[in-house]
Amino acid sequence: MENGEPWQVEIELKTITHALAGNEAALARIYDAYARPIYRYHYSRVGNAPDAEDLTSQTFMAVLEALPRYQHRGRFTAWMFQIARNKVKDHFRRNPGRKDVTEEAVADPLQIEALEAIYQRESKMHLKALLRLLDDDERELIRLRFTAELSFV
Amino acid sequence: MSKLNQPSELEKSVRAAATVPEPDVEFIHSLHTRFITEGHASANKNQETFMKRKTFSQRLTWGLAVLVLVTLIVLSTQPTVVTALKRLFGYVPNVGIIDQSTPVRMLTEPMTVTREGFTVIVEQAVLNDEKSIVVYSYILPPDYVHPEHIVSTTREPFLTLLDGTRLDILRARHVASSDCPQCYLRYLMEFDAIPADISEATLEIPDLVAIPDNTAPQDWKIQLKFKPADPADIAPVIEQIVTPIPTTASTDAPTQSVNTYGITNTLDKFVAVPDGYILYGNTSWTDPIIRPYGVSSELAGIKDANGMDILFDYADAGMNSEPGELRVYWAFKVGTDFTAPLTLNFVMLASLSADGGSFTFDPGPNPQLGQKWDINQDVTVNSEVIHVLSAEQAGIEPGFFLFTMQSDSNITHASVIDLDHPPLGGGGGGGGIPSAGAPFSSGFGYQVPIPQGPLTLTFTDVQLLIPGDWTLSWSP
Numbered sequence: 001m002e003n004g005e006p007w008q009v010e011i012e013l014k015t016i017t018h019a020l021a022g023n024e025a026a027l028a029r030i031y032d033a034y035a036r037p038i039y040r041y042h043y044s045r046v047g048n049a050p051d052a053e054d055l056t057s058q059t060f061m062a063v064l065e066a067l068p069r070y071q072h073r074g075r076f077t078a079w080m081f082q083i084a085r086n087k088v089k090d091h092f093r094r095n096p097g098r099k100d101v102t103e104e105a106v107a108d109p110l111q112i113e114a115l116e117a118i119y120q121r122e123s124k125m126h127l128k129a130l131l132r133l134l135d136d137d138e139r140e141l142i143r144l145r146f147t148a149e150l151s152f153v
Numbered sequence: 154m155s156k157l158n159q160p161s162e163l164e165k166s167v168r169a170a171a172t173v174p175e176p177d178v179e180f181i182h183s184l185h186t187r188f189i190t191e192g193h194a195s196a197n198k199n200q201e202t203f204m205k206r207k208t209f210s211q212r213l214t215w216g217l218a219v220l221v222l223v224t225l226i227v228l229s230t231q232p233t234v235v236t237a238l239k240r241l242f243g244y245v246p247n248v249g250i251i252d253q254s255t256p257v258r259m260l261t262e263p264m265t266v267t268r269e270g271f272t273v274i275v276e277q278a279v280l281n282d283e284k285s286i287v288v289y290s291y292i293l294p295p296d297y298v299h300p301e302h303i304v305s306t307t308r309e310p311f312l313t314l315l316d317g318t319r320l321d322i323l324r325a326r327h328v329a330s331s332d333c334p335q336c337y338l339r340y341l342m343e344f345d346a347i348p349a350d351i352s353e354a355t356l357e358i359p360d361l362v363a364i365p366d367n368t369a370p371q372d373w374k375i376q377l378k379f380k381p382a383d384p385a386d387i388a389p390v391i392e393q394i395v396t397p398i399p400t401t402a403s404t405d406a407p408t409q410s411v412n413t414y415g416i417t418n419t420l421d422k423f424v425a426v427p428d429g430y431i432l433y434g435n436t437s438w439t440d441p442i443i444r445p446y447g448v449s450s451e452l453a454g455i456k457d458a459n460g461m462d463i464l465f466d467y468a469d470a471g472m473n474s475e476p477g478e479l480r481v482y483w484a485f486k487v488g489t490d491f492t493a494p495l496t497l498n499f500v501m502l503a504s505l506s507a508d509g510g511s512f513t514f515d516p517g518p519n520p521q522l523g524q525k526w527d528i529n530q531d532v533t534v535n536s537e538v539i540h541v542l543s544a545e546q547a548g549i550e551p552g553f554f555l556f557t558m559q560s561d562s563n564i565t566h567a568s569v570i571d572l573d574h575p576p577l578g579g580g581g582g583g584g585g586i587p588s589a590g591a592p593f594s595s596g597f598g599y600q601v602p603i604p605q606g607p608l609t610l611t612f613t614d615v616q617l618l619i620p621g622d623w624t625l626s627w628s629p
Contacts, residue, residue: 022192027193028185035181035184035185036175036176036181049174049176057187060184060187061327064188064191064195064327065327066467069470090466093428
């Protein structure tokens with residue numbers, strides 16, 4: 001997948017059936033298709049690699065637990081990301097001191113040394129500040145679209 | 154690619170603001186190994202347990218239990234009956250709903266054994282006259298490295314009683330371990346009932362589940378002691394059947410009748426847990442034209458009495474459909490911050506086999522990733538028209554084509570296959586809950602090299618949005 005290209009492929013029922021039967025190629029196909037988008041989604045919520053890795057691991061283990069109950073409607077991606085979202089919600093519930101990074105206060109721009117960096121960062125921060133004005137559902141759309149690279153289809 | 158498909162400046166800016174780093178390659182590789190190992194082990198266990206499904210007598214027992222339950226519910230306007238119902242079933246964290254109509258015993262305390270850096274914790278056991286459930290989790294040593302090549306031949310755990318009786322595993326499954334971040338996984342096992350006069354057993358675990366061979370200690374033996382359950386450890390399960398009769402399904406054409414396939418959506422019961430409520434229910438149907446697992450009740454949202462949207466989580470329904478059963482089970486969890494009653498708004502979807510219908514598509518000699526083709530063919534499937542609008546070679550590998558379609562009927566999705574060429578993959582796209590008339594996508598993957606066109610894609614399944622009022626109202 002090219003970075004920036006919307007990610008549109010869904011996993012077919014046959015692959016899921018084979019994965020349920022323990023077929024390594026099918027399991028690998030699911031993992032390879034979703035590992036990076038799921039990680040990027042988690043990172044966009046928690047803002048650090050260790051937590052994003054932990055949540056990604058939890059998501060994939062939860063997928064194995066839930067797969068026998070999955071009902072195929074051609075929307076495997078939505079199902080996967082619902083599990084990921086639940087993991088993030090659990091994470092913030094268990095760690096009330098940690099904040100959703102899209103809701104955090106912006107960092108002190110004076111810490112940025114290079115003028116260009118300040119300019120670029122301020123632009124980003126301004127946009128991030130604007131993003132924070134969105135409600136949860138709208139922010140979720142942005143995350144899914146631009147960090148997990150999902151399409152609007 | 155058309156100009157419309159080029160990212161706008163706004164999109165570029167938002168993407169830049171939303172940029173996140175790529176994951177560590179070592180992490181991705183490690184999780185890949187773990188996912189496949191556990192998926193393989195889980196599949197083995199699913200197959201084994203499937204072969205050991207309930208006997209007829211057990212089903213009869215359950216049937217009678219349900220009959221008694223229904224009878225009791227009919228009488229449930231009486232407070233004494235309500236109290237009795239609360240006692241009939243109970244909820245134990247990480248175990249689920251248990252039958253406590255007979256005496257229940259549990260572990261005296263969790264048992265922990267550590268060997269060579271691996272820690273196994275038998276967290277809970279629930280024993281009644283019907284079965285014995287044991288839940289264990291384990292923690293890997295911090296320096297554990299998954300091997301490159303995985304061979305996992307897990308031997309089944311079993312229980313040994315003091316007189317030497319061996320109880321083999323009847324069924325087992327992974328259960329959620331999100332409340333235990335350090336746990337590698339948590340595993341629930343069911344065995345035959347342990348006689349009431351026996352209060353000790355040994356859990357023998359020849360191989361930790363989902364661990365590659367020769368990478369962890371084997372032949373674990375853990376002593377378990379049981380005691381009568383403390384009522385405080387079992388949350389009450391409140392039977393509260395809510396089965397609205399669906400309103401007459403309506404369409405834009407009021408005189409047109411719509412088949413609802415005998416679908417009934419029912420809220421069965423709920424459990425109050427410290428941080429909210431778990432709602433349990435099921436969706437059943439009577440028309441066998443819809444296969445098992447063919448109906449899906451999507452919870453589109455929950456509102457409270459003040460019209461506020463209430464967040465919910467998916468929960469473990471604890472029940473799987475029996476082979477051939479026209480019923481699916483669901484469970485959702487809500488918090489406590491709401492004003493009752495809650496209104497659960499479901500969208501009902503049904504999948505049916507397509508009765509044929511096909512379209513042709515020619516990708517040309519050298520299709521490129523991202524390339525789009527107009528198709529604009531109308532295909533009649535199950536007496537309804539599907540407009541096949543376009544195709545795109547999309548996704549992560551060559552050969553995968555995504556077809557965009559739309560139907561003016563209640564068809565919200567359809568699957569296609571090329572009967573002349575072996576598939577690499579298929580599937581479909583679209584996020585969220587579908588609505589009638591909205592475009593949807595369906596994919597088919599060809600093996601490379603992509604066969605030369607024209608190619609014929611045949612419909613295999615369609616998904617219908619079943620009209621009607623599928624809301625359920627619930628109060629704790």
